[in-house]
Amino acid sequence: MSAVPMTQELRGGRRLRDRFGDRLLLIVTSAAGLGAVVLIGFIAYKVIRGAHLALSTFGLPFVWHTAWDTNKNVFGAAPGLYGTAVTSLIALLIATPLALGIALFLSELAPRSLRLVVGSLVETLAAIPSVVLGLWGILVLGPFLADHVEPWLHNSFGFLPIFSGTPQSSGIFVAGVILAIMVVPIVASVCRELFLSVPPELEEGALALGATRWEMVRGVVLSSSRPGIGAAVILGLGRALGEAIAVTQVIGAGWFIRSSLFAPGDTLASRIAGQYQGAVSKLQIASLFYLAAILLVIGLLTNLLAQIVVKRFAFQRTGGS
Amino acid sequence: MNLQGDRRLRRRRIVNRLAEGSATVAALLAVLVLGIVVWSIAKRGAGELSWGFLTKDLPLFGQPGGGIAPLLVGSALLVGIATAIALPVAVLIAVFLEEFASPRVGAAIQLCVDLLNGLPSIIIGVFVFGLLVYGHPQNGWAGSVGLSIVMLPLVTRATQEVLRLVPTSQREGALALGASRWRTVLGITLPSAAGGILTGTVLAVARAVGETAPLLFATSIFGRTIEWNPGHALPNLPVQIFIWSESDLPEDHARAWASALVLLIFVLVTSLTARLVLARTRRRMG
Numbered sequence: 001m002s003a004v005p006m007t008q009e010l011r012g013g014r015r016l017r018d019r020f021g022d023r024l025l026l027i028v029t030s031a032a033g034l035g036a037v038v039l040i041g042f043i044a045y046k047v048i049r050g051a052h053l054a055l056s057t058f059g060l061p062f063v064w065h066t067a068w069d070t071n072k073n074v075f076g077a078a079p080g081l082y083g084t085a086v087t088s089l090i091a092l093l094i095a096t097p098l099a100l101g102i103a104l105f106l107s108e109l110a111p112r113s114l115r116l117v118v119g120s121l122v123e124t125l126a127a128i129p130s131v132v133l134g135l136w137g138i139l140v141l142g143p144f145l146a147d148h149v150e151p152w153l154h155n156s157f158g159f160l161p162i163f164s165g166t167p168q169s170s171g172i173f174v175a176g177v178i179l180a181i182m183v184v185p186i187v188a189s190v191c192r193e194l195f196l197s198v199p200p201e202l203e204e205g206a207l208a209l210g211a212t213r214w215e216m217v218r219g220v221v222l223s224s225s226r227p228g229i230g231a232a233v234i235l236g237l238g239r240a241l242g243e244a245i246a247v248t249q250v251i252g253a254g255w256f257i258r259s260s261l262f263a264p265g266d267t268l269a270s271r272i273a274g275q276y277q278g279a280v281s282k283l284q285i286a287s288l289f290y291l292a293a294i295l296l297v298i299g300l301l302t303n304l305l306a307q308i309v310v311k312r313f314a315f316q317r318t319g320g321s
Numbered sequence: 322m323n324l325q326g327d328r329r330l331r332r333r334r335i336v337n338r339l340a341e342g343s344a345t346v347a348a349l350l351a352v353l354v355l356g357i358v359v360w361s362i363a364k365r366g367a368g369e370l371s372w373g374f375l376t377k378d379l380p381l382f383g384q385p386g387g388g389i390a391p392l393l394v395g396s397a398l399l400v401g402i403a404t405a406i407a408l409p410v411a412v413l414i415a416v417f418l419e420e421f422a423s424p425r426v427g428a429a430i431q432l433c434v435d436l437l438n439g440l441p442s443i444i445i446g447v448f449v450f451g452l453l454v455y456g457h458p459q460n461g462w463a464g465s466v467g468l469s470i471v472m473l474p475l476v477t478r479a480t481q482e483v484l485r486l487v488p489t490s491q492r493e494g495a496l497a498l499g500a501s502r503w504r505t506v507l508g509i510t511l512p513s514a515a516g517g518i519l520t521g522t523v524l525a526v527a528r529a530v531g532e533t534a535p536l537l538f539a540t541s542i543f544g545r546t547i548e549w550n551p552g553h554a555l556p557n558l559p560v561q562i563f564i565w566s567e568s569d570l571p572e573d574h575a576r577a578w579a580s581a582l583v584l585l586i587f588v589l590v591t592s593l594t595a596r597l598v599l600a601r602t603r604r605r606m607g
Contacts, residue, residue, distance in 0.1 A: 018501035025503040026421055032413035033422065033430045036477075039470070040433045043440070043448045050451040101347025109344055118348050120596060125355045127592045129531020131559045132362065132581045135566040139574060140361050181354055188351070212333050214340035235439070242441020245533040245559075249566055269443045269534075276537040285455075292447040296440075303439035307432060 047296055050289030053282060062290055068255040068271075070280050075287035077294055079255045083172060083265040084295075087247065088240040090176025090261070095183040096233055102184070103191035104217060119192070126185035134249030137178040142169035142250055145177065150262055165260030170252035173261040175270075178246050183236040190232035194225045231309035238302040242295065244269035268295040359585065366582030369575045375583070379545035379556065385572060389580055391547045395555035399461055399540070400530050402551060403468035408522055411473050412511070415480035420506060438474035442534040445470045450538035459540050461551030467535030472525040479521020483514040486603070517602055520595045527592040531584055533559035558584050 048055075054062060054075065065076025106119050150167030157163045168174075198221050206216040222229070244267075252264025253274050266274070268291045279285045373388055380387025414434065418427050445467050453463035487510050495505040511518075536557060541564075543554040558580055565577035 018504070021503035022501055025416075025506060029413045029417035029421060032410050033417040033426075035410065036414055036430055036433045036437065036473075039473075040436055040440075043444065043470075046448050046451045047444065050447070050455075098347045098350065101344040102351055105344040105348040109341055110348070118352060120593070121352050121355055122348075123596070124589065124593065125351060125358075127527060127588055128355075128358060129533070129559060129584060129588060131531065131533045131562050131566070132585055133358065135562060135577055135581050136358050136361060138566055139578075184351060212337035214337040215333065217340070238439050242443065244441065244443035244446075245537075245563060249563070269441055272443050272447060273534060273537055276541055289447060289451065292444055296444050299439065299441050299444065300436060303436055306439075307435060 044296060044300075047289060047293050051286055051293045053286035054290040055286075057283060057286075058290075062287070063294065066255075066257065070284055073281060073283050075284065075290075077268065077291055079257050080266055080268040080271050080291060081294070082257045083175075083251065084241055084267040084269070084298075086172055086261070086265070087175045087179055087251070087267055088237055090173065091179035091183050091240040092233060092237060094177065094180035095187055095236060098180075099184050099187035099191060099232075099236070100222075100229070102188040103195055104221070106188075106192045107195035108213065108217060108221065119189075122185050122188055125181070126189075130182065130243060130246040131249075133178060133181065134246030137174060137246060137250040138170060141177065142174045145169070145174055146262075154262075161259040162261045165258070165262045168252070168262050168264065170250050170264060171262050172251065172265040175247045175251040175265070175267070176261070178250050179240045179243060182243060182246065183240050186239055187232045187236040190235060191225070191229060194228040194232070195221050198224055227309055227313040231306045231313065234302055234306040234309065238299060238306065241267075241302060242269055242299050244273040248273040268292075268298075359589075362578060362582050362585055365575070365578035366580075369579035370582060374579060378547070379561075380572075380576070381545065383570070387545075387576075389558070389561070389576075389583070391543075391545065391556040392558045392561050392580065393583075394547050394549070395461070395540075395543070395557040396530055396559070398549070398551060399464050399468060399536070399555055399557055400526055402461070402465035403472055403529055404522065404526060406465065406469035407472035407476055407525070408518075411476035412480050412518060414473075414477045415484055416506060416511070418477075419481055419484040420502075420510070434474045434477050437470065438478070440470075442471060442532055443537075445535045446537050446539065449535060454539050459538075459542055459554040461540055461548075461553065461555035463539035464536045464555065464557070465551065467539055468529045468532060471532050471535060472522075472529050475525040475528060476518070476522055479524065480514065480518050483517025483521070483602070484510065486517070487513050517599070520599045520602070523591055523595040524599075527588045527595065531559055531588055533563050536560050537563075 058065070058075065062076055063081070064078050065074075066078045067074040067076050068079070069075070102118075102122060106115055106122075110118060146167045146169040150173065153163045154165075154167060202220045202224070203216055206220045207213070211219065247267050248270040251266060251270050253266055253270070254264035255266055255271065258265070272288050272291055272295075275284075275288055279288060373386075375388060375393070376390050377386070377388025379389070379391055414430070418430060418434075422430065448470075449463045449467040453466060454460070491509055491513065492505055495509045496502075500508070537560060540554040540557060541560045543556040545556075548555050562577050562580050562584065565573040565580070568574070568577075
């Protein structure tokens with residue numbers, strides 16, 4: 001007992017230093033943590049502030065106006081919104097079934113040795129820089145689709161307005177396919193984790209009752225992961241909505257709404273990126289900021305939605321069973 | 322009854338086969354696409370690639386020859402500065418989240434980190450333009466700040482994951498021996514997580530070096546010689562590949578392919594190595 005006060009006295013300097021150090025570490029790290037919150041807010045503020053002139057000039061109707069006329073100084077976002085929605089939809093329609101297949105293959109079918117190899121190859125697909133994928137898209141994939149896939153779609157389903165028109169090597173359709181390639185690894189890796197977390201007893205139970213592997217997957221794996229799959233697809237959507245560079249390279253920069261998917265178009269992100277060589281007027285710059293603000297709101301909402309679904313789902317799995 | 326049962330069983334088996342077959346085809350397709358992309362870049366890029374290409378200045382407009390040395394230097398500078406900004410901040414955020422934050426505060430900050438991660442990179446480009454470029458000449462600092470915002474959530478996430486792998490007993494041991502909190506964090510927790518933080522950073526570098534959108538408004542109008550000063554616009558690989566890919570000249574396409582090959586090799590080698598190391602540390606630590 002008597003030793004305690006003595007050491008305390010002896011180590012008084014260190015005690016003080018420790019208390020100071022603890023306090024300092026807490027302050028510095030919590031400042032950094034707060035910084036993350038401030039950064040998101042500051043980004044939103046800066047983007048909306050930049051759009052100020054366009055906001056006051058055009059107001060909300062900017063969202064549904066279609067013009068982008070640098071001579072008359074009239075701008076609108078509608079074609080970009082349309083392009084963003086359609087390219088993302090194409091991407092998800094192609095990517096979701098593929099990603100589910102890949103995830104099932106990796107979690108249920110493939111032998112252990114193959115899982116690691118195929119899994120890391122699929123993740124490598126996500127590591128390819130978008131500008132490189134876009135280069136490949138404009139010079140290899142685009143011409144290939146225009147020569148082989150689009151004519152076939154046109155001949156078989158040309159009665160549908162979306163497949164009317166002449167095949168082109170850059171346009172909405174090519175952009176959708178490129179986005180699908182970027183989205184697949186994201187959705188696949190989230191879904192694989194989901195499927196691996198399904199309790200094995202449930203799977204074995206279904207198999208023991210005589211279900212085939214597919215029946216087991218449909219009845220147990222897929223049905224119990226449905227909200228998680230939803231979140232994975234929303235995360236993929238968030239990626240597709242915001243991709244600027246690869247889309248700019250392959251979409252052909254057309255600020256109009258055409259029914260044909262083969263026609264050129266633009267997304268919100270690709271229009272912003274396409275104007276990098278310098279906008280002419282202050283109003284045009286502000287309009288680009290306005291586009292960015294719309295994209296920011298859509299992007300944040302999409303990500304928030306995915307987070308909420310994931311949280312709910314995690315609660316269901318841990319708290320509900 | 323027997324006959325019907327047989328038929329149903331056969332149908333179930335066929336459906337099962339079909340489902341298994343399509344899942345396998347989906348996986349094959351993904352691997353095939355990767356193979357085709359890498360192969361077509363390697364095939365088109367390898368021809369142009371030479372020592373001269375890597376060491377010469379950018380070509381004069383419309384002239385043959387030239388190289389990409391300024392792009393390599395510029396990209397290295399941009400990513401280097403971005404790492405210097407992002408790494409310390411990300412580690413601090415991760416330490417706060419894992420060691421100090423109350424559940425509620427932690428959840429809020431975690432949400433912001435996740436939102437930053439999901440932020441379209443073109444938004445970061447626009448933000449940096451509004452903050453650091455509008456009204457000034459383009460500069461490398463702005464580009465680096467943009468890339469650092471891309472890297473921040475990635476490094477934070479990676480650091481959090483390794484911090485969670487550091488055994489609680491180590492921390493408790495240090496605290497029980499009378500070490501203070503900050504000594505425990507700096508002396509025990511962070512050193513044992515250092516390897517994981519490093520691989521996480523390397524992965525973030527592999528991602529940042531190919532990011533074009535944050536640089537597009539910050540450092541896209543540059544000279545054709547090597548630039549060391551981040552106060553000026555820095556030539557860099559992704560933006561130049563983007564510019565060349567938009568060009569109509571076949572020589573520019575050839576340069577784009579060769580530069581894309583250089584970028585791709587760097588990205589794939591670093592991210593694959595980091596992933597391998599990461600898998601190994603994960604296995605070792607838990």
